[in-house]
Amino acid sequence: MTTPKRVRVHHLREAKERGERLTMLTAYDAVTAAIFDAAGIDMLLVGDSIGNTMLGHTTTLPVTVDDMVRAGRAVAGATTRAFVVVDLPFGSYEAGPEQALATAVRVMKETGADAVKFEGGQRVAAQVRALTDAGIPVVGHLGYTPQSENLLGGPRVQGRGDEAVERLCDDAVAITEAGVVALVLEMVPAPVAARVTEIVGVPTIGIGAGAGCDGQVLVWVDMAGMGDWSPRFAKRFGEVGAALRAAAEGYAREVREGTFPDAAHSFEA
Numbered sequence: 001m002t003t004p005k006r007v008r009v010h011h012l013r014e015a016k017e018r019g020e021r022l023t024m025l026t027a028y029d030a031v032t033a034a035i036f037d038a039a040g041i042d043m044l045l046v047g048d049s050i051g052n053t054m055l056g057h058t059t060t061l062p063v064t065v066d067d068m069v070r071a072g073r074a075v076a077g078a079t080t081r082a083f084v085v086v087d088l089p090f091g092s093y094e095a096g097p098e099q100a101l102a103t104a105v106r107v108m109k110e111t112g113a114d115a116v117k118f119e120g121g122q123r124v125a126a127q128v129r130a131l132t133d134a135g136i137p138v139v140g141h142l143g144y145t146p147q148s149e150n151l152l153g154g155p156r157v158q159g160r161g162d163e164a165v166e167r168l169c170d171d172a173v174a175i176t177e178a179g180v181v182a183l184v185l186e187m188v189p190a191p192v193a194a195r196v197t198e199i200v201g202v203p204t205i206g207i208g209a210g211a212g213c214d215g216q217v218l219v220w221v222d223m224a225g226m227g228d229w230s231p232r233f234a235k236r237f238g239e240v241g242a243a244l245r246a247a248a249e250g251y252a253r254e255v256r257e258g259t260f261p262d263a264a265h266s267f268e269a
């Protein structure tokens, strides 16, 4: 994306119109948010994947609004250019537009984020409309939606077969008409994601959805190679976990040997 001082909602649509691909990474704290912002990442997602990446849960389901507010404030506070999106966690918006609006207003007031994201298609179109009418930009999320993992039977590709493709397209159109400013497509066959990208006027951001989307998002720990394993669709652009472990081992060795701290890292009388 050509470089605005600060990425705002109209830049997202302009990027799609110009055919410029958008970049998005998750971030959950001020340290990584500042690094990704300085790297020129266009959008930072304070994802509810914080549950399984940072908080020690096995799914996103236990994540609370308080968890998201704390992380959202840290990320938005450390960011000067990127467009910051905060996930509404499971149970904080599904009951209806009133619940979604109350949660989103709290998130926007207490974090300084630019937008919220939540999962679902036609079933949450009224929520998208209510927030949009209240001036809150919403990013949609279709395909594999981790908050519904129990119903979907775990992380599985969605949108295979004519009926599923039609449902996905209908969902995309419904939430686009309701006002979403961008749309995450997770674990969707590449040709299906490309078709959705063609039929909606807002940028699609793919994760495991092929190269035909208007942008890409990855969970940063997968992108950076923090753990031993990353999902098939998540290329490891570094081996940061191994580098961090080597640094910790070097520190421990020098402390045990008595070579750290040396004179250069001590104060004179």
Ligand code: KIV
Residues within 6 Å of the ligand: 026, 045, 046, 047, 048, 049, 050, 087, 141, 184, 186, 207, 217, 219
């Ligand atoms: O929570 C998250 O990290 C997400 C991405 C997988 C898109 O929603």
